[in-house]
Amino acid sequence: MKEKIRRLLKERKAIMLAHNYQPPEIQDLADLCGDSLELSIKAAQTDAEVIVFCGVLFMAETASILSPDKTVLLPRKDAGCPMADMVTPGDLEKKLKELPPMPVVTYVNSSASVKALSTICCTSANAIDVVNSLDEKEIMMVPDRNLAMYTGSNTKKKIHIWEGFCPVHDRLTPEDCKKTKENHPDAVFMAHPECKPDVLELADVTTSTSGMIRYAGESEKKSFIVGTEVGLLYSLQTANPGKKFYPASAGMECIDMKRITIEDIARSLEFMEGEVKVPENIRRPALKAVQRMIDLSQ
Ligand code: 13P
Ligand code: SF4
Numbered sequence: 001m002k003e004k005i006r007r008l009l010k011e012r013k014a015i016m017l018a019h020n021y022q023p024p025e026i027q028d029l030a031d032l033c034g035d036s037l038e039l040s041i042k043a044a045q046t047d048a049e050v051i052v053f054c055g056v057l058f059m060a061e062t063a064s065i066l067s068p069d070k071t072v073l074l075p076r077k078d079a080g081c082p083m084a085d086m087v088t089p090g091d092l093e094k095k096l097k098e099l100p101p102m103p104v105v106t107y108v109n110s111s112a113s114v115k116a117l118s119t120i121c122c123t124s125a126n127a128i129d130v131v132n133s134l135d136e137k138e139i140m141m142v143p144d145r146n147l148a149m150y151t152g153s154n155t156k157k158k159i160h161i162w163e164g165f166c167p168v169h170d171r172l173t174p175e176d177c178k179k180t181k182e183n184h185p186d187a188v189f190m191a192h193p194e195c196k197p198d199v200l201e202l203a204d205v206t207t208s209t210s211g212m213i214r215y216a217g218e219s220e221k222k223s224f225i226v227g228t229e230v231g232l233l234y235s236l237q238t239a240n241p242g243k244k245f246y247p248a249s250a251g252m253e254c255i256d257m258k259r260i261t262i263e264d265i266a267r268s269l270e271f272m273e274g275e276v277k278v279p280e281n282i283r284r285p286a287l288k289a290v291q292r293m294i295d296l297s298q
Contacts (some may be wrong), residue, residue, distance in 0.1 A: 170194070
C-alpha cells in the first residue's frame with residue numbers, strides 16, 4: 001500500500017502534507033510534517049499539481065484558499081475539527097454588530113466562510129505577533145477562548161473572546177498535570193495554547209506543536225511532559241531519539257486527526273476522491289486574511 005502511494009504521488013505530481021498529530025505510518029510517508037503555520041506556508045509555495053492533506057478539513061480548505069489552481073484532496077471528508085464548528089459566519093456577523101468596529105483575528109482552526117469575514121488569521125505559532133501587528137487596541141479573537149486568553153495575557157490589547165474550545169486540550173486539568181509532574185519531577189512541561197489558563201500557569205513553555213519539537217531539540221534537558229494531542233509524541237521521539245517524552249494525560253487523543261488511514265490515502269490518490277474546493281466568492285476574502293498572516297510570519 002505504501003509503495004502504491006509513493007507511485008501515485010509521482011504519477012499525479014502530488015505532494016503529501018501531514019499534521020504533527022497524524023498517525024506514525026502517515027507521518028513517515030509524508031513529504032512534510034508540520035504545525036498549521038508550516039503546512040499553510042508549504043501549501044502556498046509548492047509547485048505540485050495535487051496536494052494530499054492528511055489532517056482535518058480546515059487545513060485542506062486553507063490549502064485550497066492559497067492554491068486555487070491545484071487539486072486539494074482530503075482522504076476522509078469526515079475528518080473535521082469540532083472547535084472550527086463552534087463559530088458560524090451568521091453568529092460572528094451577529095456578534096460583530098453588537099460591538100464597536102474592531103479587527104477580527106481568526107484562528108486557522110475555522111471554516112473558510114469565517115475566515116472570509118476576518119481581518120487576519122493566526123495560528124498557535126504566531127497569535128501574539130498577529131495581534132501586536134494591528135494598530136487597534138480592541139480585537140475580537142475567534143473561535144478559541146483559551147488561545148484568546150493566552151494571547152490577551154501576553155499583549156496590552158483588549159481581547160474580546162469567542163467561547164469556542166478544542167475538546168481535546170480543554171479537558172486537560174491542572175490535577176492531571178500535577179500528577180504527571182510528580183511522576184517526572186525533572187521533566188520540562190510543554191503545553192499548547194489551546195489548553196486552559198490554569199494548565200498554562202503550570203507550564204514551563206507554551207508553544208505550537210512544531211514549537212515543542214524545536215524546543216525539545218534545542219534544550220539541554222532530557223525529559224519532557226507534553227500537554228497536547230498524543231500524536232505529537234511520535235514526532236517528538238523521532239526528532240529526539242535520546243530524550244524521553246510523557247503525555248500530560250493519556251486521554252488527549254483527537255479522533256478526527258486519526259480518521260485518515262493509509263488505505264484512504266491510496267484510494268483518494270487513485271480515484272482523485274475527496275477534493276476540497278473553496279468557492280471563489282468565499283476564497284477571495286478568506287485569502288486576504290490568510291495571506292496577511294503568512295506575509296507577517298515570513
Ligand atoms: P498547531 O500544530 O498549529 O500547534 O495546531 C494544533 C491543532 O490543534 C491543529 O488542529
Ligand atoms: Fe480540532 Fe482540537 Fe482536533 Fe486540533 S486537536 S483538530 S483543535 S479538535
